[in-house]
Amino acid sequence: MEASATTTAKQTIRQLAKQKAELAAAKPDRQKTRLLQRKIRLLKRTTRVLAVDKKAIAAKAAAEAAAKETAEKAAAAKAAAEAKAAAAKAAADEAKAAEAAAAAQAAAATEASA
Numbered sequence: 001m002e003a004s005a006t007t008t009a010k011q012t013i014r015q016l017a018k019q020k021a022e023l024a025a026a027k028p029d030r031q032k033t034r035l036l037q038r039k040i041r042l043l044k045r046t047t048r049v050l051a052v053d054k055k056a057i058a059a060k061a062a063a064e065a066a067a068k069e070t071a072e073k074a075a076a077a078k079a080a081a082e083a084k085a086a087a088a089k090a091a092a093d094e095a096k097a098a099e100a101a102a103a104a105q106a107a108a109a110t111e112a113s114a
Contacts, residue, residue, distance in 0.1 A: 006050045013043045 020036040023029060 006047055006054070009043050009047045009050070013040055013047070016040050016043070 016036050016039050020033060020040070023032055023036065
């Protein structure tokens with residue numbers, strides 16, 4: 001909506017500038033010229049304000065997108081770390097089970113030899 005408001009204001013400025021030029025060419029009237037110039041100034045001020053607002057909104061959207069991307073990266077890293085920890089725990093459990101099996105075999109071998 002702000003882009004259309006900016007566009008509309010700029011078109012109005014162009015129309016007023018044309019009117020001012022026509023007025024100056026036809027027969028100069030200081031009051032009408034000043035009135036047109038004042039309208040042009042006000043519209044230019046409005047377009048500057050709209051441009052600043054538009055930039056602020058764009059910057060806010062960019063910051064939100066960057067924050068969302070950072071959060072997604074952090075979530076992915078956390079998930080990868082959890083998967084790695086689960087794999088390490090599974091490997092440790094397998095090693096314990098293998099060690100226990102080896103100890104059981106050794107105990108059985110000593111029982112059989114005795």
